[in-house]
Amino acid sequence: xxxxxxxxxxxxxxxxxxxxxxxxxxxxxxxxxxxxxxxxxxxxxxxxxxxxxxxxxxxxxxxxxxxxxxxxxxxxxxxxxxxxxxxxxxxxxxxxxxxxxxxxxxxxxxxxxxxxxxxxxxxxxxxxxxxxxxxxxxxxxxxxxxxxxxxxxxxxxxxxxxxxxxxxxxxxxxxxxxxxxxxxxxxxxxxxxxxxxxxxxxxxxxxxxxxxxxxxxxxxxxxxxxxxxxxxxxxxxxxxxxxxxxxxxxxxxxxxxxxxxxxx
Numbered sequence: 001x002x003x004x005x006x007x008x009x010x011x012x013x014x015x016x017x018x019x020x021x022x023x024x025x026x027x028x029x030x031x032x033x034x035x036x037x038x039x040x041x042x043x044x045x046x047x048x049x050x051x052x053x054x055x056x057x058x059x060x061x062x063x064x065x066x067x068x069x070x071x072x073x074x075x076x077x078x079x080x081x082x083x084x085x086x087x088x089x090x091x092x093x094x095x096x097x098x099x100x101x102x103x104x105x106x107x108x109x110x111x112x113x114x115x116x117x118x119x120x121x122x123x124x125x126x127x128x129x130x131x132x133x134x135x136x137x138x139x140x141x142x143x144x145x146x147x148x149x150x151x152x153x154x155x156x157x158x159x160x161x162x163x164x165x166x167x168x169x170x171x172x173x174x175x176x177x178x179x180x181x182x183x184x185x186x187x188x189x190x191x192x193x194x195x196x197x198x199x200x201x202x203x204x205x206x207x208x209x210x211x212x213x214x215x216x217x218x219x220x221x222x223x224x225x226x227x228x229x230x231x232x233x234x235x236x237x238x239x240x241x242x243x244x245x246x247x248x249x250x251x252x253x254x255x256x257x258x259x260x261x262x263x264x
Contacts, residue, residue, distance in 0.1 A: 015053075016043075038094055063112075107127040133168040154177045
């Protein structure tokens with residue numbers, strides 16, 4: 001997949017790296033970026049050589065939210081405004097449904113839509129001083145598309161405080177809330193943590209990752225017999241698959257499974 005003016009892409013070693021590339025506006029998301037991110041998810045999912053997608057921002061900042069100029073209301077009717085806003089939700093839905101591992105690296109700021117992307121990641125790595133927040137109410141608008149994903153990530157109480165006040169938190173506080181998994185000092189610390197996460201993650205079987213993500217997504221807040229029945233069926237499918245047979249053989253033979261060989 002080729003670079004675009006708003007998204008820088010490269011891949012290697014089983015990983016696709018997608019960098020938001022509008023540093024002049026702190027990587028604020030416009031509609032073109034939304035479209036290119038949607039395309040990147042599709043491309044990464046269809047490419048068997050890609051095991052992991054890493055989202056990051058160019059210029060040492062992840063994403064300052066939506067581009068207000070791009071979303072300017074002048075000359076647009078109600079239906080156009082609603083459709084435009086809904087596109088951001090479609091991006092988060094696509095990220096949530098992504099079948100491979102999604103890692104978000106947040107540096108500088110992760111606001112608004114950037115905050116939302118953190119909430120749909122499988123693994124989130126933050127720079128300790130990165131600012132996180134939903135400042136929409138301070139602009140007289142609401143975090144319409146990201147609020148459901150934020151609540152699912154950090155719960156009702158913390159979502160209320162951040163969404164209703166527009167307060168900012170740093171990476172360390174984001175880790176305490178469960179928004180991110182790691183808060184590292186400086187770019188060097190972030191890069192070291194990313195390298196460790198990638199090394200560990202590439203040990204996971206691709207089909208097993210997809211099936212596990214689907215299983216987790218299907219689970220509610222409470223355990224039901226029906227959920228456990230579905231899980232048993234999914235486990236049976238997995239252990240009888242080519243991956244399952246290879247994984248159990250490799251364990252018995254005390255060798256790495258085939259998928260642990262580093263992709264080129």
